[in-house]
Amino acid sequence: MERSGLAGRGGARFPTGRKLRAVAENGPRTVVVANGTEGEPASAKDKLLMAACPHLVLDGALLAAEAVGAGEVVVCVDAQARAVLAILDQALAERASAGLDRLPVSVAVSPSGYVAGEESALIHWLNRGPAIPTAVPPRPFQRGVRGRPTLVQNVETLAHLALIARFGDEWFRALGTVAEPGSTLLTVSGAVRYPGVVEATVGTSIGDVVATAGGPTAEVGAFLVGGYFGAWLPAAPAWTAPLSQAGLTRLGGFLGTGVVVALPADACGLVETARVVRYLAGESAGQCGPCVHGLASIAGATAELAGAGRHRRAEEDLARWTAQVRGRGACHHPDGVANLVDSALRVFSGEIEVHARTGRCPATGRPPVLPVPR
Numbered sequence: 001m002e003r004s005g006l007a008g009r010g011g012a013r014f015p016t017g018r019k020l021r022a023v024a025e026n027g028p029r030t031v032v033v034a035n036g037t038e039g040e041p042a043s044a045k046d047k048l049l050m051a052a053c054p055h056l057v058l059d060g061a062l063l064a065a066e067a068v069g070a071g072e073v074v075v076c077v078d079a080q081a082r083a084v085l086a087i088l089d090q091a092l093a094e095r096a097s098a099g100l101d102r103l104p105v106s107v108a109v110s111p112s113g114y115v116a117g118e119e120s121a122l123i124h125w126l127n128r129g130p131a132i133p134t135a136v137p138p139r140p141f142q143r144g145v146r147g148r149p150t151l152v153q154n155v156e157t158l159a160h161l162a163l164i165a166r167f168g169d170e171w172f173r174a175l176g177t178v179a180e181p182g183s184t185l186l187t188v189s190g191a192v193r194y195p196g197v198v199e200a201t202v203g204t205s206i207g208d209v210v211a212t213a214g215g216p217t218a219e220v221g222a223f224l225v226g227g228y229f230g231a232w233l234p235a236a237p238a239w240t241a242p243l244s245q246a247g248l249t250r251l252g253g254f255l256g257t258g259v260v261v262a263l264p265a266d267a268c269g270l271v272e273t274a275r276v277v278r279y280l281a282g283e284s285a286g287q288c289g290p291c292v293h294g295l296a297s298i299a300g301a302t303a304e305l306a307g308a309g310r311h312r313r314a315e316e317d318l319a320r321w322t323a324q325v326r327g328r329g330a331c332h333h334p335d336g337v338a339n340l341v342d343s344a345l346r347v348f349s350g351e352i353e354v355h356a357r358t359g360r361c362p363a364t365g366r367p368p369v370l371p372v373p374r
């Protein structure tokens with residue numbers, strides 16, 4: 001896995017081989033947690049993968065378990081993903097009747113919520129606590145489920161792991177870039193003809209991914225890339241930008257969870273950001289001051305910018321507050337919100353000016369683009 005260059009597909013893109021080694025070195029009797037919670041509202045790739053290829057994910061989890069000397073595998077799935085749960089149950093029954101697995105594998109039905117899928121929150125919950133992040137250290141690879149060193153890996157990462165185990169690291173490296181090999185699942189939505197999940201070589205341009213999704217259905221004003229912890233990118237440079245972490249960093253973006261939303265030019269990026277930030281502020285686990293109070297203030301000022309009238313103060317406040325909340329939570333929830341808001345201030349400066357000058361939002365009455373759970 002280290003030679004393959006596989007990096008996690010759950011958001012942070014951390015090198016998988018390095019994580020396997022860290023858990024294995026803390027063993028024996030470790031635990032593997034397959035993270036299929038997918039709390040990101042604009043992402044569908046993990047649920048689709050588990051529904052379409054349950055055995056690939058389970059193979060990956062069991063191979064990872066062998067690699068780190070685990071005594072058990074737990075697959076965590078959001079309670080609302082009922083169809084996926086039924087498919088996994090059936091796949092596990094098929095494996096049991098074929099006598100395939102040497103280790104016990106269980107499916108844990110996890111609570112819904114944006115932070116519930118954060119790894120320490122998941123472990124906290126598997127240890128019979130609430131699904132909220134805990135302070136680190138200890139990190140999961142040191143002390144996780146029932147105090148055992150625990151490997152938490154996104155389900156897409158585990159599917160790649162299974163394929164690398166079957167076809168080899170050179171096969172995996174035949175796609176993608178030298179620094180970021182392989183393919184990646186992307187959830188494409190917004191102004192595209194066929195919204196859905198696309199598998200693309202890392203480094204494919206956003207324009208090619210949109211073409212694979214049937215092409216644009218309207219003029220695109222901006223792209224949201226990486227999910228709600230990701231960043232807005234202006235449409236013109238984004239069309240040719242490679243979907244790799246290195247390619248997106250140059251534009252101030254992140255590959256993150258592989259979400260790509262094409263925002264139609266007649267929608268308002270400020271209004272969309274304000275809705276998402278209000279949702280994310282409400283998803284704070286409520287235990288770190290800068291997250292609870294900072295995100296509430298950031299949500300209020302973003303809503304002010306999305307409205308009409310002068311708001312030079314709101315812009316200045318936002319720039320200051322996003323800098324202040326970074327790195328100040330037990331988990332990266334505040335940092336993710338700060339990424340999104342900072343990118344909105346950069347990309348939608350024209351909209352901020354129009355709102356202030358005309359006293360109205362040109363997109364008033366337009367249906368929302370980004371999904372926000374109630």
Ligand SMILES: Cc1cc2nc3c(=O)[nH]c(=O)nc-3n(C[C@H](O)[C@H](O)[C@H](O)COP(=O)(O)O)c2cc1C
Nearest residue numbers: 008009010035038039115117118119153154157332
């Ligand atoms: C607030 C928050 C929410 C997260 N939600 C998820 C999630 O729904 N699914 C997931 O796989 N990882 C999620 N993560 C990342 C996990 O903490 C962890 O890094 C990941 O599951 C590790 O897998 P990977 O290395 O294969 O990406 C979240 C992180 C944060 C900070």
Ligand code: SF4
Nearest residue numbers: 285287288291329331
């Ligand atoms: S930073 Fe926010 S979401 Fe993360 S643990 Fe603290 S209060 Fe909870």
